[in-house]
Amino acid sequence: MTNASPSLAPAAPSSAPSTPRPAPAPSPSPFQFFTVEVLRAERITPAMARIVLGGPDLARMASAGRDQRVKLFLPRPGQSEPVMPDMRAADWYGAWRALDPAVRGIMRTYTLRELRREPDELVIDFALHTDSGDASGPASRWAGAAAPGDRIRVLAPVEEENAGYDFRPPDGTDWILLTADESALPAVAGILGTLPPATPARIWIEVHDPADRQELPTQADAHITWLVRNASPTTPDAIRAAALPEGTPYAWVAGEAATVKAVRRHLVADRGFDRRAVKFSGYWRRGASEDNLMEAAENA
Incomplete structure (x- = not known):
């Protein structure tokens, strides 16, 4: 990923490998909603689709790399974009749950593959094979058919240090x-x-x-x-x-x-x-x- 990880120490001299160091405590809620659209879609392996997304405010999105998680909200068949509640609501999850389950945007959790700069692009890789419990579900179907201009919503961090990733080696890791x-x-x-x-x-x-x-x-x-x-x-x-x-x-x-x-x-x-x-x-x-x-x- 493009963002350097703040929890890892600078490179040590060549005589010794550097050791990952602990990250500071994450901020309570540095997440916001983004409206993005497909720029490019490609099959990078038989079982993996890479979707490159863009949007006017992606410059605000942040990531510390590693296993950074985001929430994707996908449209249902026949929808041009996902049906969402007021994305400014403090309890967005409660508002989303209150919508008709047959109509509301489909929520899935994915890991960022990359957050690029110049230009700002969000890259998500989707596993498509049939071994996964969700492989034949809506996320895989959407990714397999995604085309430039398709719009989705993303809940993602606006601060590099956030609660959306788990890879945090403690000090002293060899x-x-x-x-x-x-x-x-x-x-x-x-x-x-x-x-x-x-x-x-x-x-x-x-x-x-x-x-x-x-x-x-x-x-x-x-x-x-x-x-x-x-x-x-x-x-x-x-x-x-x-x-x-x-x-x-x-x-x-x-x-x-x-x-x-x-x-x-x-x-x-x-x-x-x-x-x-x-x-x-x-x-x-x-x-x-x-x-x-x-x-x-x-x-x-």
């Missing part, structure tokens, strides 16, 4: 472990793009097909293992068989919920990782869409 599938691949790309030079990093990424692998530019000392679903060991099994670096680790584990849980259990129970040094996030759950998960949480 090396980084990352795991992901297609759903978390944009986040891994953002994290790798902001790691200081020579930071030791070990990464496992599971994809649907070998053609879904991507170039992931980084200055870190990154060793990336690509796993092909149903043709390679699973992510937990691959990590179990791996020799890991010495020193104090920090792990960021994301993707399908059951896989994330298995990796976390192995790192803590078998490898002795400090629980506080394992940040884990189920980006999706097999057989469930984000609507299902939100409804379950609301009814709990």
Whole structure:
């Protein structure tokens, strides 16, 4: 990503890798709504669509890179843009929920792939394959058919330091472990793009097909293992068989919920990782869409 990460130390001399440092506490609510439209849409791999968005006020949008999350609001079939409440409302979520569910804009959570400058552009990558619980849902369908001029809304930060990302290695971290599938691949790309030079990093990424692998530019000392679903060991099994670096680790584990849980259990129970040094996030759950998960949480 283009924005440098404030939680990472400046590059150390070449004789020693720099170590990620903790970020300051996030501001309470540095988020605003943006109206954006599709500038370009391309298929970067068979399972990934890249949508480049523009808008007159994107200069106000900010990001610290890493796994920066935003909320997308997409139109329903037959709508030219999503139906939204007054976006200036203090309780925008309550106002959105009060709208007719069959009409209101479809809300989904995505990770920024990049926030570009000169010109200002917002880049979002959408996983399209059918393994994801939401792959055949409205977000994938919208991305697969997106064309220049299509309009959506985005809830995004206006301050680089915000509560919308989780990758926060504490002071004293010696090396980084990352795991992901297609759903978390944009986040891994953002994290790798902001790691200081020579930071030791070990990464496992599971994809649907070998053609879904991507170039992931980084200055870190990154060793990336690509796993092909149903043709390679699973992510937990691959990590179990791996020799890991010495020193104090920090792990960021994301993707399908059951896989994330298995990796976390192995790192803590078998490898002795400090629980506080394992940040884990189920980006999706097999057989469930984000609507299902939100409804379950609301009814709990």
